[in-house]
Amino acid sequence: MNKRSFLSLIGLTGLASALAGCNTLSAFNTLTPKDADSDRLAQNIAYGDGPRQTYDVYGPRKGARNLPVIVFFYGGGWNSGSKDDYAWMGRALAALGYIVAVPDYRLVPQVRYPDFLTDSAAAVRHVTRHIHEQGGDAGQLILMGHSAGAYNAMMLTLDKAYLPDIAVKATIGLSGPYDFYPYDVDSTINAFGQWPRPQETQPIHHVRTLDTRFLLIHSRADTIARVRNSEVMAQKLSASGNKVTLKLYDEISHQDTAAAFSVPFRNKAPVRKDVADFLMAMG
Numbered sequence: 568m569n570k571r572s573f574l575s576l577i578g579l580t581g582l583a584s585a586l587a588g589c590n591t592l593s594a595f596n597t598l599t600p601k602d603a604d605s606d607r608l609a610q611n612i613a614y615g616d617g618p619r620q621t622y623d624v625y626g627p628r629k630g631a632r633n634l635p636v637i638v639f640f641y642g643g644g645w646n647s648g649s650k651d652d653y654a655w656m657g658r659a660l661a662a663l664g665y666i667v668a669v670p671d672y673r674l675v676p677q678v679r680y681p682d683f684l685t686d687s688a689a690a691v692r693h694v695t696r697h698i699h700e701q702g703g704d705a706g707q708l709i710l711m712g713h714s715a716g717a718y719n720a721m722m723l724t725l726d727k728a729y730l731p732d733i734a735v736k737a738t739i740g741l742s743g744p745y746d747f748y749p750y751d752v753d754s755t756i757n758a759f760g761q762w763p764r765p766q767e768t769q770p771i772h773h774v775r776t777l778d779t780r781f782l783l784i785h786s787r788a789d790t791i792a793r794v795r796n797s798e799v800m801a802q803k804l805s806a807s808g809n810k811v812t813l814k815l816y817d818e819i820s821h822q823d824t825a826a827a828f829s830v831p832f833r834n835k836a837p838v839r840k841d842v843a844d845f846l847m848a849m850g
Contacts, residue, residue: 596652600830602662604628607654608701614670614693615686622670622690623650624701625657635707635736635846636698637667638691642714642742642825644754645683646675659828660711663843666703668694672719680759680768687719688729695733709737709846713825714792715754717743718770721800725773737849739782739842741824744792745800746771774803781811782845784824784838791821814841 609624626634637660641648650669660667670690672683695705712720717740723729724738748765750756759768766772781804785797794815801813819827819836827838 592652593649595829596655599655601655601658602830605658605661607657608666612693612697614690617673619671619673620686620689621650622668622694623654623657624698624703625654625661625667625669626702627661627664630702631664632702633704634664634666634702635709636694636703636705637665637709637711638694638720639667639669640672640687640710640712640716640719641669642712642716643674645680645715645758646754648674648715655829656825659830659839660842663839663846665709665846666698666701668698670694675754675758679757680762683758684719684722684726684729688723691723691730691733706734708733708735709739710735711739711741711842712743713741714743714821717741718745721745721770722773724777724779725770725775727775735777735779737780737782737846739784739845740797740800741784741838742786742789742792742821743770743783743796743800745769745796747792747796771800771803774800774807774809776808779809780845780849781809782814782842783811784814784816784841786816786819786821786824786836788816788818789821812845814838 605625606628607623608626611621613621641653650671653669657667657669672686698705710720710724720738721740724735746769747755748769750760762768783797783801785794787794801811804811816836823835824838826832827835
């Protein structure tokens with residue numbers, strides 16, 4: 568299947584299909600055009616000893632130095648996903664003028680909560696120590712994620728056990744689950760069900776006052792992580808004295824908030840522009 572016919576098929580079947588499974592997502596990553604003014608700067612940088620404890624780095628082709636750093640965590644219900652399938656996201660963010668790290672982390676059933684979070688935290692710590700080698704400024708650190716990856720980014724920001732000595736300038740969540748106990752689907756039951764204190768697994772219960780700025784993006788039509796996750800999180804963050812922006816969209820899916828960063832589907836919703844505007848406003 569050539570690029571044009573594949574993208575036509577995706578357009579007919581919907582973006583939900585494009586991000587529904589690893590095989591389709593791999594094809595999407597391979598065939599979709601990438602932002603021409605960005606590139607992958609490094610691949611498979613190890614932050615641990617395991618095969619899923621590595622990350623890739625993307626940046627602008629113009630080679631600017633001391634750029635802000637985005638660590639992006641992909642979704643997949645904590646049981647699927649690969650950094651290799653997200654070059655389109657790394658390059659879409661890098662083209663905005665950022666150094667972007669996309670880590671892998673161990674997945675269910677190999678691990679359960681909190682191991683995928685300890686992996687994510689270890690990746691961030693390694694990035695902050697070494698990202699200057701690719702032109703990044705770890706003092707301008709942004710955590711970002713989609714779906715389960717948004718959960719990871721939010722937990723690393725809010726739960727001081729994970730990154731106690733690292734300042735997070737901004738955290739961006741796309742379609743994130745932040746308040747989902749009691750668990751009612753297999754992915755959350757399998758990832759969190761064995762933990763004896765379930766409230767500890769919920770980002771909503773770790774809200775505290777921080778210098779971090781928050782951007783929460785969600786669709787009212789999301790049937791996987793309901794929009795109330797971002798609504799209640801925004802309310803609690805704001806009530807605790809945090810600076811938070813909530814952006815809600817209509818008629819796009821759970822997967823669309825990520826896929827709209829890709830070149831072919833930016834007309835689905837202005838998610839990439841809203842993220843760019845939010846980051847630009849921080850200075």
